[in-house]
Amino acid sequence: xxxxxxxxxxxxxxxxxxxxxxxxxxDDGRFADALQAVAATAQAGPALLTTAALSxxxxxxxxxxxxxxxxxxxxxxxxxYGVIGSNTDTRDWQAIMASGDPVTTAxxxxxxxxxxxxxxxxxxxxxxxxxxxVARSGPFALRQLKNDEGDVVDSGLKLVDAHGLLLRxxxxxxxxxxxxAWLFGMDIAQAAPLVAPAAxxxxxxxxxxxxxxxxAALSxxxxxxxxxxxxxPAALVAATVESADAADPLAESAPADMAAELAAAxxxxxxxxxxxxxxxxxxSLTAAPSTAAPAxxxxxSVLQSLMKLVDS
Numbered sequence: 001x002x003x004x005x006x007x008x009x010x011x012x013x014x015x016x017x018x019x020x021x022x023x024x025x026x027d028d029g030r031f032a033d034a035l036q037a038v039a040a041t042a043q044a045g046p047a048l049l050t051t052a053a054l055s056x057x058x059x060x061x062x063x064x065x066x067x068x069x070x071x072x073x074x075x076x077x078x079x080x081y082g083v084i085g086s087n088t089d090t091r092d093w094q095a096i097m098a099s100g101d102p103v104t105t106a107x108x109x110x111x112x113x114x115x116x117x118x119x120x121x122x123x124x125x126x127x128x129x130x131x132x133x134v135a136r137s138g139p140f141a142l143r144q145l146k147n148d149e150g151d152v153v154d155s156g157l158k159l160v161d162a163h164g165l166l167l168r169x170x171x172x173x174x175x176x177x178x179x180x181a182w183l184f185g186m187d188i189a190q191a192a193p194l195v196a197p198a199a200x201x202x203x204x205x206x207x208x209x210x211x212x213x214x215x216a217a218l219s220x221x222x223x224x225x226x227x228x229x230x231x232x233p234a235a236l237v238a239a240t241v242e243s244a245d246a247a248d249p250l251a252e253s254a255p256a257d258m259a260a261e262l263a264a265a266x267x268x269x270x271x272x273x274x275x276x277x278x279x280x281x282x283x284s285l286t287a288a289p290s291t292a293a294p295a296x297x298x299x300x301s302v303l304q305s306l307m308k309l310v311d312s
Contacts, residue, residue, distance in 0.1 A: 048109035049116065050092040058093040069102040078183050079106045085167075086125075089113075111185025114139065114161040121163055128164035135197040136160070138190035140170065140181075142201050155201050157194070157209060159184055172204070174211035181212075188213060192221035 060068070065076045091109040099105040113119070132154075134142035139161070145154040157170040159180060167184065170191075171177040181188040192213045198206035210218070 046095075048092045048095055048105065048112055049090050050094075052088050052090050055089045055091055055093055058097070059089065059091075060093065060097060065097075065102065068097060071103050075103065075183075079103065079110070083110050083167075083183055087122075087165075087167075088120075107183065107185035109185070110183070114165075114167065114184065114186075117162045119162060122165065126166045128158070128160055128166065133164075134201055135194055136164075137193040139167075139184070139186045140191040140194055142194050142197055144201055157191070157198070157205060159186065172208060174208045177209060177212040189217035189220065192217040195221075 059080065062073065062076045062080060065071060065080055066073065069076070071079070090113055091106065096102050096105045096109055128136070128141055128143060132143050132145040134144050136142070139159055141158045141160050141164070143155060143158050143166075144152060147153050156172065157177065159167040159170050161167060168180060170180050177191070178188060181191070191209060195206060195210050195213060195218060198209050
């Protein structure tokens with residue numbers, strides 16, 4: 001986080017506590033409803049972006065923002081500087097400070113800025129690549145980066161801009177994931193399709209992401225059309241099924257061939273029954289996807305399958 005010297009000096013003169021309705025680090029989820037309500041309108045309303053020069057000219061210091069908005073020092077510092085880091089701030093601070101709710105407006109402007117497909121690409125920053133992206137949905141991405149020796153050097157849930165620029169690690173616990181989404185003006189519901197593939201990255205992260213997203217968003221993701229797709233290896237789909245079995249004893253009553261069906265959907269022909277000449281086998285082989293086709297899995301459908309495991 002970068003603070004200008006005068007703003008930082010003035011800001012630390014007084015200790016501030018966050019208002020009751022402002023989420024703080026480690027919050028237990030009190031702000032979940034407010035987060036989704038604000039995030040749902042992150043791209044609505046007038047544009048809150050301007051040139052970098054005008055943004056810098058009208059951006060307040062931390063103390064002024066706190067006095068105008070009632071925000072805590074931590075939230076003010078994050079909204080002014082933390083969500084920007086080494087990126088260029090193009091938020092319209094004149095409009096933000098003139099609004100009736102600078103905190104909400106600043107978050108909405110942040111979501112607009114990073115969601116802008118016309119944003120300038122940086123040559124000195126890290127972007128998601130095809131090899132290190134497990135799955136992505138909106139501004140959320142599951143990353144697993146390996147070195148030349150095959151060792152994992154970075155993994156987890158990331159916040160990214162419209163071009164895949166890595167903005168911040170979204171967090172490893174539900175409260176951190178919700179808070180970071182809140183700060184960046186991002187809709188946490190968009191992370192719902194990543195719950196299933198998260199099992200292949202970290203089972204603990206999957207559980208925390210499921211909690212952060214909530215059941216309503218998960219249900220909406222399963223019913224979403226068009227479905228969100230992600231490139232998933234067959235082993236990852238199998239890991240998702242195994243994780244569901246371990247987490248819920250009711251899944252033991254699921255059909256025995258469910259794992260094979262999901263693996264076959266991912267293009268793993270090793271899970272396809274051998275041709276024994278019977279009509280049933282011939283039909284199943286005819287329905288199986290071609291091995292030449294890319295291994296894409298509809299994560300929303302995977303979620304539906306997992307829910308059926310629980311309900312059966």
